[in-house]
Amino acid sequence: MNESGRRGPNNSGNRDGGGHGNRGPRGESIRNAQGRERNRGPQRGFSTNAPSQRTRRADPARLVAFEVLRAVASEDAYANLVLPSRIRHHHLDKRDAGFATELSYGALRGQGMYDAVLAECVDRPLAQLDPAVLDALRLGAHQLLAMRVPAHAALDQTVGLARAVIGAGPSSLINAVLRKVTAKTLPEWLDHLLENETDETRIASVRHAHPEWIVRALRQSLVMHGRPASEITELLEADNAAPVVNLVALPGIGNLDEALESGATPGELVIDSALSSGGDLGRMSSIREGTTRVQDVGSQLVARAVAGVDLGQSAKDGEKWLDLCAGPGGKAALLAALAHQEGATLLANEPAEHRAKLVSQALSAVPADAWTVRVGDGRDVGKEQPETFDRVLVDVPCSGLGALRRRPESRWRRTPKDLADLGPLQRELLNSAIDAVKPGGVVAYVTCSPHPAETTAVVSDVLRKRDDLEQIDSGAALDAVSLSGNLGAGHGLTAQLWPHVHQTDAMFLALIRKKP
Numbered sequence: 468m469n470e471s472g473r474r475g476p477n478n479s480g481n482r483d484g485g486g487h488g489n490r491g492p493r494g495e496s497i498r499n500a501q502g503r504e505r506n507r508g509p510q511r512g513f514s515t516n517a518p519s520q521r522t523r524r525a526d527p528a529r530l531v532a533f534e535v536l537r538a539v540a541s542e543d544a545y546a547n548l549v550l551p552s553r554i555r556h557h558h559l560d561k562r563d564a565g566f567a568t569e570l571s572y573g574a575l576r577g578q579g580m581y582d583a584v585l586a587e588c589v590d591r592p593l594a595q596l597d598p599a600v601l602d603a604l605r606l607g608a609h610q611l612l613a614m615r616v617p618a619h620a621a622l623d624q625t626v627g628l629a630r631a632v633i634g635a636g637p638s639s640l641i642n643a644v645l646r647k648v649t650a651k652t653l654p655e656w657l658d659h660l661l662e663n664e665t666d667e668t669r670i671a672s673v674r675h676a677h678p679e680w681i682v683r684a685l686r687q688s689l690v691m692h693g694r695p696a697s698e699i700t701e702l703l704e705a706d707n708a709a710p711v712v713n714l715v716a717l718p719g720i721g722n723l724d725e726a727l728e729s730g731a732t733p734g735e736l737v738i739d740s741a742l743s744s745g746g747d748l749g750r751m752s753s754i755r756e757g758t759t760r761v762q763d764v765g766s767q768l769v770a771r772a773v774a775g776v777d778l779g780q781s782a783k784d785g786e787k788w789l790d791l792c793a794g795p796g797g798k799a800a801l802l803a804a805l806a807h808q809e810g811a812t813l814l815a816n817e818p819a820e821h822r823a824k825l826v827s828q829a830l831s832a833v834p835a836d837a838w839t840v841r842v843g844d845g846r847d848v849g850k851e852q853p854e855t856f857d858r859v860l861v862d863v864p865c866s867g868l869g870a871l872r873r874r875p876e877s878r879w880r881r882t883p884k885d886l887a888d889l890g891p892l893q894r895e896l897l898n899s900a901i902d903a904v905k906p907g908g909v910v911a912y913v914t915c916s917p918h919p920a921e922t923t924a925v926v927s928d929v930l931r932k933r934d935d936l937e938q939i940d941s942g943a944a945l946d947a948v949s950l951s952g953n954l955g956a957g958h959g960l961t962a963q964l965w966p967h968v969h970q971t972d973a974m975f976l977a978l979i980r981k982k983p
């Protein structure tokens with residue numbers, strides 16, 4: 468969360484503030500390279516016109532952000548899936564796409580915090596507002612409190628958006644509420660909201676816009692994986708930072724030339740990776756062809772780690788690899804490319820038909836003789852194909868508490884019950900993976916969550932009940948495939964990556980070898 472989005476003095480002669488001061492000759496937004504509107508005039512000045520006389524148009528970038536929030540709230544959609552299609556639908560250029568991303572992601576991540584502010588400015592419980600009005604207010608609050616958008620533009624454009632897409636009625640309410648929001652800066656609002664608060668978890672929860680149970684869970688996770696509890700603030704801040712978009716060129720198949728020419732910078736943690744500045748990557752032919760893919764560096768590292776484990780055989784030629792929970796196919800694509808290079812083959816399993824299709828699409832850039840997709844329950848694979856595979860990745864369904872920065876709405880959707888519900892499935896999948904691996908082979912248990920209930924507890928429960936297993940040093944395995952050679956992710960024999968330390972998702976890895 469950018470808490471420095473302060474507004475300057477009202478020092479401009481632009482009296483109407485009606486959206487012109489921040490627009491180009493054709494009324495288009497003027498934004499800088501980060502997609503932020505240039506601050507070129509009045510900042511605290513508001514329109515003296517009634518809402519009915521002001522902007523009636525929806526700025527396309529704000530409209531995209533609004534549509535994303537609506538889809539998330541009313542259709543249970545995922546922002547990271549809806550946003551790119553809305554950007555394309557409205558033909559946003561790079562700057563407007565950046566603005567729409569920052570606005571929608573920021574408003575979603577900060578939802579709990581903005582709702583606390585809005586509750587102080589609305590004369591009824593927020594639950595009684597039309598959900599579309601509440602979403603418009605959240606977008607307005609994020610612009611006013613955390614983006615470098617002049618207050619008059621944030622207000623006028625949000626009211627204009629509401630007039631265009633919700634109706635004339637709510638625009639007066641939105642105008643009045645957002646004016647009250649402008650009375651304080653974000654730090655002032657936070658001080659006000661937390662005036663009499665002494666509970667550290669509650670303070671961190673409001674200040675960093677995370678539900679209290681997640682603050683507690685992440686603090687506990689840090690400690691369980693050998694890091695100090697005091698890092699919680701950095702971790703929560705990292706969850707709120709604009710997401711870094713990592714790219715991977717599939718080894719032996721793609722390269723990063725086009726990405727680097729488009730402004731991406733070479734990744735520092737793992738080979739064949741790059742950092743993109745975001746925007747609509749679908750404009751790159753290497754992305755459209757699937758030879759270069761968007762993938763978190765943590766995912767790249769764990770996929771490379773399982774492929775890289777030394778099994779004591781001279782070559783990997785002829786090895787059989789399994790990705791037991793493959794959808795949507797990110798790690799499977801990298802694994803299949805690595806398998807192809809080594810003369811190995813990959814079976815990618817996924818039970819959900821639509822996700823299995825995504826796996827096939829993800830794998831389509833890799834020669835077809837290197838992989839097969841199986842549509843089915845991963846819990847059956849161990850029984851159906853016992854002791855068959857040399858390397859098995861089991862990237863289990865999890866709470867996703869380690870990827871909150873990429874899925875901005877998820878922190879408000881998840882509940883502690885999710886952890887309890889997922890536990891039995893995670894154990895069954897790990898057992899199936901172990902049954903499916905050959906003696907001497909390796910299983911990589913992976914989650915994009917650091918929570919002990921889905922990481923160390925699952926591994927130790929399964930290990931305790933079997934005597935055919937030994938753990939491999941997962942931190943060393945990650946180091947071996949990293950460029951730095953010293954990620955510092957290992958704790959005991961498991962490894963945990965962190966957004967605030969490694970700038971990756973909080974990916975957990977436990978490498979388990981079946982005794983020969």
Ligand SMILES: C[S@@+](CC[C@H](N)C(=O)[O-])C[C@H]1O[C@@H](n2cnc3c(N)ncnc32)[C@H](O)[C@@H]1O
Nearest residue numbers: 792793794795796797798844845846862863864
């Ligand atoms: C964390 S995601 C895997 C992400 C994937 N490895 C990637 O890198 O793109 C977990 C996947 O497990 C799948 N899944 C759910 N239940 C499963 C089951 N019983 N057997 C196998 N996979 C399952 C989900 O549909 C989901 O696609």
